[in-house]
Structure formats: structure tokens, C-alpha cells
Amino acid sequence: MKRDICSIALLCLATAAAVNDEPLIVELPNGKIRGRDNEGYYSYESIPYAEPPMGELRFEAPQPYERQWKEVFDATTPPNFCIQLNQFVEGAQKSIGVEDCLTVNVYKPKNSSRSSFPVVVNIHGGAFMFGGPVDHGQEPIMASGNVILVKIAYRVGPIGFLSAGDATLSGNFGLKDQRLALRWIKQNIARFGGEPENIMVLGHSAGGASVHLQMLQEEFSQLAKVAVSFSGNALDPWVVQQGARRRAFEVGRIVGCGLQSDSVELKKCLQSKDASEIVGAVSEFLVVDYVPFAPFSPVVESEEVAEPFITKHPIDIIKSGKFGQVPWLTSYTQEDGTYNAALLMAKQLNGNELIEDLNSRWFELAPYYLFYRDSKKTVDEMDDYSRDLRQQYLGDRNFSVDSYLDVQRLFTDVLFRNDTLRSIDLHRQHSKSPVYGYVYDNPPVRGSAQILARREDIYFGTGHGDDYVLIFDKPTSQPREDEKIISKNFIRLLEEFVQSDNGSPIYDACVFPNNIGEEQLQLLLIKTNSCEILKLNTIE
Structure with missing residues (x-):
């Protein structure tokens, strides 16, 4: 069900105190969280925005996190990598991370001259295959002291982008994670002293392409004021690719699901497998080193999907003019x-x-x-x-x-x-x-x-x-x-x-x-x- 995001954000502004007597404690709809004092800034890390995408929730659109905390939530633990085969891990064993990884991470500067801060949201890169919020440091921006930084974790690789091209196994789960996280930020950032009317979403490489894809949603203009894509956009040839169905069934064959032809049975089998087996199958798609660097990436979804991300190619979406109309800066x-x-x-x-x-x-x-x-x-x-x-x-x-x-x-x-x-x-x-x-x-x-x-x-x-x-x-x-x-x-x-x-x-x-x-x-x-x-x- 769609929500009036702007009304929720205004309500948050009205109810959130601009200055908290205990800055390490922030009250969210789920309960209170305790952050960390890092000398020049406060950090609130590993805050869940979605239910763990495990078991029957694997290969599904993310579900909002609605559990209530009876005790103060510990937001001092650095975020985990979402499970992945990472190109930059040394050695033969490149698999790292966990499935329970869908978190937002908030960094607020200590700046007594401001009662509130504009917000910069960072969507990490990594070819849609690897990476995480911990790959990107916050110190330079915190040293400047003029914005709140939020970093998003989302599903990557086959766990985030496996697609059979139909309503059963739609794909784009990582992009749907990002979208839910952006909604969470819009609704909750005022509680940290952020300005929900001044939100920038940016990213580099696959993160930049993700920003562009998010911008191609009409809803995006309600979630952000401006967008920045460093060295990546939705039209790059490694972003929206064809052949996803063939790769999905090949993953099934590699992990022992047999020669399936039905996506319902494929999905059921893959949900029963250990996530590390599915991620390990990535190596079978690499022809030399980490090439191709994005064997699993965004797709154009079937119009029969219940919660699609895109059902048209980005070029057609841009030509239609039906997308989030916000100022956009892109680069190479x-x-x-x-x-x-x-x-x-x-x-x-x-x-x-x-x-x-x-x-x-x-x-x-x-x-x-x-x-x-x-x-x-x-x-x-x-x-x-x-x-x-x-x-x-x-x-x-x-x-x-x-x-x-x-x-x-x-x-x-x-x-x-x-x-x-x-x-x-x-x-x-x-x-x-x-x-x-x-x-x-x-x-x-x-x-x-x-x-x-x-x-x-x-x-x-x-x-x-x-x-x-x-x-x-x-x-x-x-x-x-x-x-x-x-x-x-x-x-x-x-x-x-x-x-x-x-x-x-x-x-x-x-x-x-x-x-x-x-x-x-x-x-x-x-x-x-x-x-x-x-x-x-x-x-x-």
C-alpha cells in the first residue's frame, strides 16, 4: 500500500526534537537506539530497514522492518557485507558476508552552529556483485561538518539480481532494497536532525547506475531533492542486461537443483540452498579473473510482477518523461x-x-x-x-x-x-x-x-x-x-x-x-x- 511519504516526513519533523539532551540515543518507531561518539561525529550503524531476506523471503521484494525493540538497540556495530563473491578479497576464497544485511547507517557531524542538517545518501558501487557501506569512509565529509551522511546496504550478486524474467523470480531485489531504504530515510532522518526536504542520493559506478535507476521511478521526486551519479548510469551496457533467465537456471544446475525448466521449482530449490552455494556459483560465470564483472545485474521485469522496479528499458522511460524530475549531476x-x-x-x-x-x-x-x-x-x-x-x-x-x-x-x-x-x-x-x-x-x-x-x-x-x-x-x-x-x-x-x-x-x-x-x-x-x-x- 502506498504511503503519503511527504506527510509522514512532516510529522517526523514536528515530533522530532532538533537537539537531543542525549545525542547518542535516538528514538525510532521500533524503539530507541544507541549510537557511538567518534570524537568529530556520531554514528548509528547497522539499523535494520527490512526483515532479513532469508528463507521464504529470499528472492522476494524486501519487507519493511516492523519489529519492536524491548531494549535499546545497539547501533555501534559496523554494518556487515551482504553475502557476495568479492573481486578485491585476496586469496582463492573470495566469498564474504551474510544474508541478514539490510541496514542503513547514519553519520552526524558535531556542529553546534546547526540545529539540522541536509542529508547525503550513499549507494555503494561494486558492479552489482560486491561491496558494502564499510568500503566507503565518512571522515572527509564528517570533517567538513555540514551534512548528515547515510550509507545503504543492499543485496548484490545472484542473491540480489537473479532473474528468470517472470513474476515468480523477477530480479532487481537489490534495487528494491535501495528503494525501501530511501523511504526509510525520508520517514526517519528528521529524528537524527536531518532535513527530509534536503536529501541528495549519490553513488559511484554501480552505485551511480543505481541512483539513475532510482531516479527513473516517479516516486523518486518525493524521496530526494537532487541526484548524483559518479561514473555509472542506467544506459551503460553492463547495467540492464539480457540473458538473465538462462543464467538463473544455470545457477540452479550448478548448485544441484537439476535441469529445471520451471521457475517455481527453481525458486523453491534455491531457497532451500545455503546462500554461500549460490554466491559460489558466480565463479562459474567468470571467463578470466573477474570478467565479466557483472554477470548478475538489473533487468527489465515482466509487467505481471506484483512489485516491479522497471518494466521498460531505461531509454524508453527517459523518453516517456515519466520519472523523478530532480536535478541530476553525472560524470566520468x-x-x-x-x-x-x-x-x-x-x-x-x-x-x-x-x-x-x-x-x-x-x-x-x-x-x-x-x-x-x-x-x-x-x-x-x-x-x-x-x-x-x-x-x-x-x-x-x-x-x-x-x-x-x-x-x-x-x-x-x-x-x-x-x-x-x-x-x-x-x-x-x-x-x-x-x-x-x-x-x-x-x-x-x-x-x-x-x-x-x-x-x-x-x-x-x-x-x-x-x-x-x-x-x-x-x-x-x-x-x-x-x-x-x-x-x-x-x-x-x-x-x-x-x-x-x-x-x-x-x-x-x-x-x-x-x-x-x-x-x-x-x-x-x-x-x-x-x-x-x-x-x-x-x-x-
Whole structure:
């Protein structure tokens, strides 16, 4: 049953005290919780917003958490990872996490000059396959002291995105988790001193794509004021994919459910299995290292689903104009394709880089690396596209260390850049709300690319997440002075954007151009010590 979210939020504002005599105690509809004093800020972690999605609730839309606490709930325990096969866990055993993981985590700065705070909600990335709130640090934003930060945990991998393409096993459970968490935040954040009328939802990579997908819900304009997608949007080829039904039944076969053809029986069998078996099946879908990086991801659901998330492709939703009309900022980095291209520079046991294998395996591996294996109708069509890509970016050269940067540019364009520009272009035609974009180009000393390649002797440029890490994560090397300044500029941008009623976001002294109604795409180019307007005539 739909609720009047705005009325609930106003009621919360009226009943919640702006200043609590005991700031570590917060009273929620379920009872009281006790947080932690972290010197510069208060934290309230592992607060459940949904019933544990286990047993018969596995592969179902999340159910709101309605239990009552007889004693004060301990909100000092860091959040768990949702069960997953994590690419960045060292060693052969990469499975971590638990099923009972659907929590929100609130961080409130100690700032006596404010009686209430705007709210920044972070949806973590991880290719829809892994990651969690603990991956992203809150210290930089808490040090600034001007917003409440909320981090969401949601189901990932096959537990969050397995789909048979029908009403029985619909998929998109992780997105439905996010949506329920956003409703919880809207209804309850005033109790922590947050301003429910000033909520920003942001995310990076799959988190950024999730934000865009959430924004494509008409309800989103009631849940948030503005949205930010770093290096990820709903049109990227790794986001909404085809072939999910085939993969769902293959999971069943791998875990011992037999060669099922009926999704009712498949679901019943999978609900009886240990979650670790289902997550472990992910490894059977990887052709090399963690490729493809998103074998389980969002889908277009059947219209017969009781609680669907999307029943049309994002392109069609945008063209319809029926989505959450809020200002949206999206971005990419100059070399976003370092994820997953940097893996190609990793040394193999024979001493050669993995990129050398592409000379004999390009037609086999390219559709997995670049996510068009299920979107092409025939093998010939798939091979033609593979051949065209190689010709466009390499010409007659071989795949080698010398040609790597051109291969990385291919990954950047196909996986991130092209569809960021396409999304901005579609929104400027069909949205009533402002749409902004930026490109970040400031190579770090050591970034995510060096971690993926497991080497420090290669120049990768500005890779995937090298901007985002300056806001939320702990950098992999000591930040330079310019990066410290950029970090402050980004945080100030977010703080001002979430509070602005009709102004454009500002980075340093540069005002973001609004693309609505413009003939050219206009993005802000952010470099080491400067920013400038970048105009693009076409989507190249």
C-alpha cells in the first residue's frame, strides 16, 4: 500500500526534537537506539530497514522492518557485507558476508552552529556483485561538518539480481532494497536532525547506475531533492542486461537443483540452498579473473510482477518523461575504462601480460569484457562488432603493452563515456529538471588501476574512481596538496548542491552548465589546478 511519504516526513519533523539532551540515543518507531561518539561525529550503524531476506523471503521484494525493540538497540556495530563473491578479497576464497544485511547507517557531524542538517545518501558501487557501506569512509565529509551522511546496504550478486524474467523470480531485489531504504530515510532522518526536504542520493559506478535507476521511478521526486551519479548510469551496457533467465537456471544446475525448466521449482530449490552455494556459483560465470564483472545485474521485469522496479528499458522511460524530475549531476573520468582494462596488464605465470592473450582470443573474450554477448542476435553480428572495435581503436596493430592505452580508451568509451553522454543527451531532450555533467582528469600517484594490475610501473591516467576516492574512500597513497584541495571542492559542491533551490552546482569558481534546451552537450572539465566548460557537438 502506498504511503503519503511527504506527510509522514512532516510529522517526523514536528515530533522530532532538533537537539537531543542525549545525542547518542535516538528514538525510532521500533524503539530507541544507541549510537557511538567518534570524537568529530556520531554514528548509528547497522539499523535494520527490512526483515532479513532469508528463507521464504529470499528472492522476494524486501519487507519493511516492523519489529519492536524491548531494549535499546545497539547501533555501534559496523554494518556487515551482504553475502557476495568479492573481486578485491585476496586469496582463492573470495566469498564474504551474510544474508541478514539490510541496514542503513547514519553519520552526524558535531556542529553546534546547526540545529539540522541536509542529508547525503550513499549507494555503494561494486558492479552489482560486491561491496558494502564499510568500503566507503565518512571522515572527509564528517570533517567538513555540514551534512548528515547515510550509507545503504543492499543485496548484490545472484542473491540480489537473479532473474528468470517472470513474476515468480523477477530480479532487481537489490534495487528494491535501495528503494525501501530511501523511504526509510525520508520517514526517519528528521529524528537524527536531518532535513527530509534536503536529501541528495549519490553513488559511484554501480552505485551511480543505481541512483539513475532510482531516479527513473516517479516516486523518486518525493524521496530526494537532487541526484548524483559518479561514473555509472542506467544506459551503460553492463547495467540492464539480457540473458538473465538462462543464467538463473544455470545457477540452479550448478548448485544441484537439476535441469529445471520451471521457475517455481527453481525458486523453491534455491531457497532451500545455503546462500554461500549460490554466491559460489558466480565463479562459474567468470571467463578470466573477474570478467565479466557483472554477470548478475538489473533487468527489465515482466509487467505481471506484483512489485516491479522497471518494466521498460531505461531509454524508453527517459523518453516517456515519466520519472523523478530532480536535478541530476553525472560524470566520468578521463580513463574510466581502467575498470576492468587494467587487469590486462597483470603478469601471468609465463611472465607475459594478459593483454597478449587477446591476439588469439579477442573474438571469444571481447563480448564478455564489453558486455554485448547477449545483446547481439547472431554470432556473426557479434564477431562483426568485435572486429569493428578492434579496427577503430587499434587499426592493424596487435594487442600489446605498447597498444594498451588505446585498448583502455576502448573500454572507457564503450563501458562508461559514450553512455554518460547519451544519458545527458536524452535527459536534455525529455527532462524538465536540470542535468549536469563533468569529466575528471587528474591522475593519482597510485589509483584503482595499479591495484587491479598489481604493478606500479605503468601510467594509466585518471582511472575509475580516482575522483570519488577523494570524497568517500581512503586513498591508496598519501594525497597530494592538489588532491586535498580537490577533495574540499567536491565536498563543498555536494553540500551546496543539496541545499540549493534552483542554482547550478559549483566546483571551485566554475558553474556547471545546465544541458536542458542546449544545442551542444556541455560538461565541466576538472583538472589538477583548473576547471573549464567543455562543449561537444555530437556524441562521438
